[in-house]
Amino acid sequence: MQLNNNIILPKGWRAFTTEKLAIRGARMIDPSIGLDLQADLIIQDGTIKHIGEIPDGWDGENVDAKGLIACPGLFDMHVHLREPGYEHKETIQTGCIAAAVGGFTGVAPMPNTNPALDNPGLINFVRERALGFPVDVHPIAAVTVGRRGQSLTEIGELFDDGVTTFSDDGSPVASAELMRRALEYTRMFDVVISEHCEEPSLTAKGVMHEGAVSTRLGLPGWPSIGEEIAIERNIRLAEFTGGRIHIAHISTAGSVEIVRQAKARGVNVTAEVTPHHLTLDCTILEGFNSDYKVNPPLRTLDDIEALIEGLTDGTIDAIATDHAPHAPDEKEVEFINTPFGMIGLETALGVIHTRLVLAGKLSLQRMIEVMTSAPRRIMHLPAAEIKVNSPVNITLFNPDEKWMVDRELMYSKGKNTPYHGWELTGRPCGIINRGVAWIRKG
């Protein structure tokens, strides 16, 4: 429960220990246990001890949280922290600070590092780099050695070492046979394969959604069916083998319908969607701005509508950012030559709250569910619940605070946000996890 004095806090933030800490007057919402209550919260030695009123004679630290919402800590099951290998884009430490500022108490970094996270030594390297931060870092391990799509990693040993999720991320498992074997093999353990679903022969040159806008711009298209065919294949393989598949960053209306039907048939499938696929459509690419180049690409308004519907009706289980930082000089080149990806950790909550919740398209409870308990459940990680005797794992946010997104003020090393200049309503104010509270002043 010691504060790590070597960590430089984000500007304007304070750190507290959780030996004796009171969070006073927040509205506490935990949809996973049906909690919605305005009260004080007493934390002692990193554990929630009391929910109600502050007892007489309280002599601990106090955080005034009137007007704030306290919910289970946000969890992002799809981020890229770039370490080892691409430390010029992000490090685990800068990524953890960006996560904390964005209200996330947990993240799952993808293994597309160099070398790829395909053995326990590298997994533990990543975990150790995150020590001292109030952010749980649960690395996702590669499905195949070196993410080369040839032979399976030592999934059993990685599972024994605490890995619950496997993915080759940006290099989807191209061979149907190998994906079949991966699903058959992972069935022996309590793990899930999170798959970036893309049929590479259909998307090889694609840099944006194929449609009217790509036609006008003369840019090679990445068609919706490039995703839908891969999702259908992987769902059929999961159904056939009894394995468990998670669809990463679902982006099209057709994909939502495929997952909906698979769930109705009882297939063991879950899906995530990113804030950018929920809020931005491909017409924004008309100025060739590389900050909007992402894989899978931004789709159409009809797709956005279907994604929101899927999120509301439970077809889509979780929101994940696919936080993908790149160095500014990598993005400052010709559109077709820039790498895919956007950062998302620091804007996710504000964007979803502003564009979906305040717009009446998603309930506040559902937003909290899909950003907190749902991703932990998919990854079979311990729940973060706001109840007495649970370890404290909480995010505080101000639902009324208006703020302007400014790329220069991002803590991520990547400045490639698609939301630069947006005014958002709703902003994280603090996280409490791993025995430490980081609270933004004011």
Add this chain to the structure above:
Amino acid sequence: MNQVRFNHLLGLEGLSRAAITEILDSAEAFLEVLDRPIRQVPSLRGVSVANLFFEPSTRTRISFELAEKRLSAEVTNFAASGSSISKGETMLDTVQNIEAMKIDVVVIRHFAQGAPHFLAERISAAVINAGDGSHEHPTQGLLDIMTMRRKVGNLEGLKVLILGDIAHSRVARSNIWGLLTMGAEVMLCGPGTLIPREIEDMNVDVTNDLDEGLAWCDVVNVLRLQIERQREGLLPSLREYQRSFGLSKSRLEKAGGEKIVMHPGPMNRGVEIDSDVADSPASVILQQVTHGVAVRMAVLYLISGGERVIE
């Protein structure tokens, strides 16, 4: 004198009818200059122009260079083959270096769609797009439209068939935008693999039947077929392309009526167009080349301020 101000010429999409008309009118005046014994005017004296060619090009580069010299501009040529990234220097680095040498106008040909737009946002020089990937080639569109206007007078209601590889063609896109703005009608013709699925959103008609297209049109603008399309699996063979979409004398005769035949060059004779068509009286292909110089003079002149009248 000039009502329309141009900061850059990035594409014909969104360019107004008044702006296109002004460029074409100005090009007419320069065309007259090209017929003089001394084919040079001092309009751009003291203006420095850099031609940046990130993709091989012969005729567009020569056409721009001639236009610049005939306007008395200072001309600098820069040719970079292959990707700028592979040299460890970004395009922005290259251009910032050139700009540090005080350049007023940058003419850029680039393999990447949007490269001129990227530059225009980041440098203070005026930017002229000389072709960006498969996006736009506005001066080619303008010279095509000028050629049509000189032949028929009024573009309103003119029926133009664009024939060939629409999917990969910057010439097609610039023609479509410019022609629609000027009141012409456009139909596209080519094999299903070379016509993008949602191109009809641009307010054009599409046919896969060349005879139908020829029967309908007043002008047929034949695009160059890149031979690598066959290797990419988009065409069974050049022979089959020629059989279905090659412009031959017999097909033109079958369609009847007077047609104007155009081609942006360079031609694959015997593939997309037969020699007896390309060299026939219906062909205006060499006039297009002449008009190219005049149109580029007009664009350079207008973009550099355009205050100095032609002497």
